[in-house]
Amino acid sequence: MSVALSPEEVGAKIVEWYSCIIARSVEQSIQLKEEVDGMIDQMEPNDRMLSYYSLVAFRHHIMMNQVGKGGKDPHAMQQASVAENSMDHLLKYLYFFVSGQNEFMNERYRSAIRLFRKAERLLENVEDKAERADFHYYMGSSLYRISQYPYAASHIEEALEAFKRLGFTERVVFCQVILGGIYSETGEHKKASLLFKEAMLAAGNHSTAKVIALRALGLNAVRQKNYRSAKRYFEEALSVKELGNHILGAKSEHDLANTLYRLNLPEEAAPHLKKAYTGAHYFGNHEYKAKCLATTGLYVDSDPLLIDKALKDLEDRGMDFEVDEIAEEASAFFEQIGHEDLALKYLKIAYHARQNFFKLGVDQE
Numbered sequence: 001m002s003v004a005l006s007p008e009e010v011g012a013k014i015v016e017w018y019s020c021i022i023a024r025s026v027e028q029s030i031q032l033k034e035e036v037d038g039m040i041d042q043m044e045p046n047d048r049m050l051s052y053y054s055l056v057a058f059r060h061h062i063m064m065n066q067v068g069k070g071g072k073d074p075h076a077m078q079q080a081s082v083a084e085n086s087m088d089h090l091l092k093y094l095y096f097f098v099s100g101q102n103e104f105m106n107e108r109y110r111s112a113i114r115l116f117r118k119a120e121r122l123l124e125n126v127e128d129k130a131e132r133a134d135f136h137y138y139m140g141s142s143l144y145r146i147s148q149y150p151y152a153a154s155h156i157e158e159a160l161e162a163f164k165r166l167g168f169t170e171r172v173v174f175c176q177v178i179l180g181g182i183y184s185e186t187g188e189h190k191k192a193s194l195l196f197k198e199a200m201l202a203a204g205n206h207s208t209a210k211v212i213a214l215r216a217l218g219l220n221a222v223r224q225k226n227y228r229s230a231k232r233y234f235e236e237a238l239s240v241k242e243l244g245n246h247i248l249g250a251k252s253e254h255d256l257a258n259t260l261y262r263l264n265l266p267e268e269a270a271p272h273l274k275k276a277y278t279g280a281h282y283f284g285n286h287e288y289k290a291k292c293l294a295t296t297g298l299y300v301d302s303d304p305l306l307i308d309k310a311l312k313d314l315e316d317r318g319m320d321f322e323v324d325e326i327a328e329e330a331s332a333f334f335e336q337i338g339h340e341d342l343a344l345k346y347l348k349i350a351y352h353a354r355q356n357f358f359k360l361g362v363d364q365e
Contacts, residue, residue: 007046008105010039011098014049018056018095021063033060048131052094059091093122097135104138107286109145110318116142133162137171141178146318147357149182173199173209177216184220185321192220207242214240215252222259223325230259250279251288254295261299269299287322290314294326298333304342311349323353 017032040053100115116139126132140155160175180195196216203209218233234256243249254276260269273295280288290310297306307330314322327350335343 004044005039005042006105007044007049008102010036010043010046011049011052012102013039014052014056015095015099015102018059018091021056021059024063026063029060029063033057048134049098052098055091055094089122089125093119093125096122097138100142101138104142107145107317109142112142113139113146129162130166130168133159133166133168133171136162137175140175144178144182147185147321149186149357153179153182169202169204170206170209173203173206173213176202177212180216180220184216184223189220189224193217196220207240208246208248211237211240211243211248211252215248215255218252218255218259222255222262227259227263231256231263234259247279247283247285247288250276250283250285253279254288254291258291258295258299261295266299273300286313286317287319291322291326294330298330304330307346315353320353320356324350327353 013032013036017029017036020029020032036053036056040050043049096115096119100112100119103109103112103115116135119135120139123132123135126135136155136159140152140159143149143152143155156175156178160172160179163171163175176195176199180192180199183189183195184192196213199213199216200210203213214233214237218230218237221227221230221233234252237252238249238256253272257269257272257276260266260272273292276288277292279285280292290313293313294307294310297303297310307326311323311326314326327346331343331346331350334340334346
């Protein structure tokens with residue numbers, strides 16, 4: 001049984017195709033169109049990507065007419081020229097937005113933000129309210145991932161209100177979880193918990209939304225060192241069978257394993273960490289590959305070199321909050337077992353990562 005292609009994967013290929021059209025690389029455009037046509041047939045349902053495909057396909061048709069490989073009807077050519085001008089801004093918007101979305105899905109958040117900023121300059125050409133809300137959701141999500149909390153909250157709040165008006169339940173939950181995450185990561189755990197529980201109620205029968213809310217509650221409990229509550233939330237998230245073969249399942253496996261190690265239950269933790277490793281590598285998730293490595297370095301192999309590699313991988317991706325949390329965890333662990341030099345080393349790393357929260361912009365790599 002073939003696995004459906006993600007819209008982001010197809011979108012990246014459409015972007016490549018559109019770039020060739022703009023460059024008038026006719027033969028390469030024809031070849032890429034054939035590739036995209038095949039991918040569209042295998043893609044998960046996604047209306048936006050189908051719309052983007054239709055626009056680029058029409059733009060391809062215009063180019064073929066212009067280079068003499070399409071029809072010869074002068075009236076059709078004139079109509080195509082008018083259509084080209086009218087669609088130009090929307091195509092440019094979609095080019096930058098879909099490119100940014102692809103960077104986001106590949107955990108290159110700073111690169112995503114740079115592309116979303118270019119898309120934002122063209123947002124006035126987008127009339128669809130859901131499309132505009134989705135822009136704010138992705139921009140806010142990207143800013144959240146690099147700890148630019150005030151800017152992230154502004155975009156997510158705008159997306160949240162729009163999704164509420166549109167009746168998009170899942171997207172409402174996703175926005176609530178990000179806003180709750182900002183509260184949680186800045187130490188306002190009670191506010192975060194209330195928002196996560198509100199999201200849980202809103203999720204209803206939406207499996208993905210429910211798991212996202214449960215994981216958020218679990219991570220918030222970990223930050224409060226309430227490990228037994230965290231364990232219950234992660235176990236409940238893993239009980240949602242529909243998401244067994246999903247990146248959320250792999251993430252929950254790691255978070256449960258890490259929590260069990262903190263509870264000094266290594267035998268119970270080990271199989272969950274193994275599943276998390278397998279899942280993180282299968283889905284190519286850099287963040288959780290690094291987290292699995294750090295957990296192994298701390299609780300399984302007692303190897304600071306593994307922790308250092310994990311921290312470097314996260315730092316390279318601008319994930320300062322994750323660096324801060326892991327380094328702080330490592331510092332506390334080594335202090336507890338009497339390795340004062342290592343405890344101080346990781347405390348300094350945590351402090352440095354925390355200072356990066358206050359840097360503005362996305363240009364520092």
